[in-house]
Amino acid sequence: MNEQAVYLSDKLDAIIAGAGSLLPELVLAGFFLLLVTLDLFKAQRIKRLLPWLALTGLFWVLVLQVLGGYTSGDEPFLDLLLSDGMARFGGILFSAAGIFTVLMSLQHPRLEKLQEGRGEFYALILILVLGLNLMAKSVNLLMVFLAIELVSIASYILTLTFKQEKRAVEAGLKYVLYGTFSAGVMLYGMSFFYGLTGTLNYASEDFALGLLQADTLLVTVAAVLVLAGFFFKISAAPFHFWAPDVYQGAPMPVVALFSTGPKMAGILVILRFVNNFTDADAFADVQLLLGIAALVTLAIGNFTALWQRTPRRLLAYSSVSHAGFLLTALLAFGTGYTSSVLFYLTVLLFMNFGIFLLLQVAEEKYGVQTLEDFSGLGRLLPYFGVMSVLYLLSLTGLPPLAGFMGKLLIFSNVWEAYTSSGNPMLLVLLIIGILLTGVALFYYIKIPYYLFFKRNQSHENLVISPSDKLMLALFALPLLVFFFKPDLLLHWIEHLLAQTL
């Protein structure tokens, strides 16, 4: 009895001591509760306040993480959550993604008029960002599972925001089915790891040592099972099937969030996880499978995108291909690829929110459903046209935009890793990855093609609102700045990463 009391008090002390490092999450949770409570009131005045309240919370968390200083050290919280520089940078990206989502939702006419569940919608964005933060901080497999589930559950509901639409229901159902399946597989794999190493703390030395002593085949199987769950979150092949349907069915701000938030967090989780598999001799199979997965993801993403007729599905496959690039980067072991990956993720954030905002404007205001519907819009609205060219070129990875810089950094890492390891898979990934940019251009350019080369007389008196214009410029500016001065961002990333080393 006494022992238990001591144990409990130790735990309590640890919780109290480490709670400081969870300040951003606590703020998010607090605002979530506030939103849910206030949503119970029927007064319109309060309802109208909710998005701004969510924005306040997210902004607070953003500032908190940019400034830092809330965490006492790099001790993990109860061996579950580690607030290191990477997690902090991730947190900044996630709260920015949350802010952008709320801002985009405020521009979305149908979301603004939503009768039911408008408060819920913003509360769920908060909880999703909270889950993402936890994913980035997790150093324990069980915690990863919980965080991923938190994100997933919020995602399922957000997909179904427009419940009365058939395609939203279809998307939601598919998402749930795939999600639960891969979650189960992942949990199964985690149990293997516990059996093999005796610990769930996958950032610890015990875990790495345990893996080295364990049977290679078992480790490979377990790694594949766990990665299945992670791949689902970043929509990497062969767990990408939900992406096109969800992108087609969910409201545009939510799609933009899905294409960035969970992908960024998932990549950070994988980054921590694959750090255990850097030994080229012991884990040749795991590395090979990862390489194949990256290759397949790249190929499926790029080639399937060629046949798409709607911009949403096209961008879903483009998002799959970006997952492929990120996976490629994660294989460049021993080259300090973390900062390149974080740079790429930052660029991805701005590119994706920019292009999805454009789609939202096109869809809600100009009734664009298929690629053909873009015909002639670029001539009528030069601002809209120029912005879409800019975003699409950045997505393709052409200079002078930051998308190019992101790819350049990743490919440099891969080349460097090839130089030091001589692993031919890396060279194949490098060459295929670069050449697929040519394929990518072919499908991305379809949108400017319709915008500028085709004519359509039916559009009349189209306008683009000043707030949309402003936001489009806001997302575009970093893409130019980070091309011409990538060192601004990279210095900061390096600075954050160095803090916890």
Next chain:
Amino acid sequence: MDFILTSLIFTPLLAALVILLLPVRLHKPIKAVTLLAALVQMGLAILLYFRFDGGAAANGQMGYQFVQKLNWIGFSLGNLGRFQIDYFVGVDGVSISLVLLTGLVGVIGVISSWNITKNVKGYFLLYLLLLTSVMGCFLALDFFLFYLFFEFMLLPMYFLIGIWGGPKREYAAIKFFIYTLVGSLFILIVMIGLYTSVIDPAATAVQMGLLERGQAASAEVLSQVQQMLQRNQISNYNLVHTFSIPAMMEPANFIPNSLLHVLSGSILWDLPLRFIAFLLLFAGFAIKVPSVPVHTWLPDAHVEAPTPISVLLAALLLKVGGYGLIRIVYPIFPDAGTYFSILVGGLGVLSIIYGAMNALAMKDLKKLIAYSSVSHMGFVLLGLATLTNEGVNGAIYMMFSHGIISAMLFLVVGVIYDRAHDRMIHNFRGLANAMPAYTAFVVVAFFASLGMPGFSGFISELLVLVGGFGAPEATGLLPRWLTVVAVFGLLLSAAYYLWALQRMFFGKFWIFPELRQNALITDLNTREYLMLVPLAVLALVFGIFPHLLLDKIGLTVNGYTEMVLLRGQEQLGLILSTLQK
């Protein structure tokens, strides 16, 4: 610090910003601003040409003048050293001719665009962006900077063809974009490989504390750093990776265990990695040149592009391909360059013959001229592959001369197309009777292009052929029969030009009946004289006084061929002997 090169590059960009602020309806001011920018650029180019000292290039490959080098991007990569990109521009004998050409053709292009009516603002904006990126390509000495301009060229061109082009413009624009993008992706792969392998000795010396920041590096310090590098005595942390092309040309700057080092012994598919890198780069630039068999985008792009854009495409954009081969591919990979000279020269001769044969078969005058471009650009490849002084001089002269003459040829086609809205050879006959002045210029352009003595085309072809015939003795790189076959190409080009002349211009005046109602056959107007006369004069002047250009480029080329040949054979020996071990 001299800002003339920077002004050359960014004058059009500045004008583009001005145009961006002008209201869409002000057609006249938009055109005036564009013309002014092109005139300023031409003025600066001519000024540069006169100030450029042809004698200063005597010390071989480092004879760049008007150099401007500024730190642009730099950050630490931890244990991988530093990543550095410079804004690094300079001009030497290779680029001076093309800078002059860009200045001249830029103005001609604006005059030729004067009667554009569709979306004037967008057109001239893109036109100016194109000028900036072409000029930037010719002046950049940093690979990254070069690549930036090289890629950025595609976008304005894509829209210029796709919006203002002919009936099949969309297809032509996409084909152009995809082809050249794939080419530049090949280049990107090698660029990444090179920059991870090469260090900047001066910046590394600063990083190691051997030099103060901002202090000029002496030759001793540089060679000390290079020696330490080759002995693996510099810690990774201090290595400063660079994109600088002159640094990449120096084999001593390659990190010893990097894949592209001469002694690395790395092979892929039974070829040394350096050879593969060369082939990738060559493929990338050959698409742009274009060389057979990757030339198929060119006829489509030319036929569909509006006249001024055809002019720019033929006169300037194709030159970027040849320039890239001379500036980047051969000096950085001299070993593979000498090893594959038969491939480069062979593709050149193939382009000469195949292009000429196609031109002979064309029914569309513009297509004929497009294929003649393929044929003439083949001489650039042949001249470069010889690696003789005459050959490389000829290749550079050919780029300049073809720039002038092809501009004239496409303008001439534009003239007849403006009047008859058709340019099929068999729809016209006896045009000389209706348009005597026009015919005179056509004759000048055709004869200049087919290599008539007295025109610049003759000088360049002569130099290339002399180089080719001398190559077996001088460098031993190319067999003589290859040059003999190339001479046959001259015959063919005389054939297709004279035949076209005979069919379209001689005999009794006749045009196809269905064209008559829209056609208004009048002779040249003032604007057209303004474009054609200067070009004809230039073709003549540079045909009669070749020393005007050769004096400027000669010494650079001397040092260039010497260096490429010497290093090529030396490094080739090293690579092959490392492989045998």
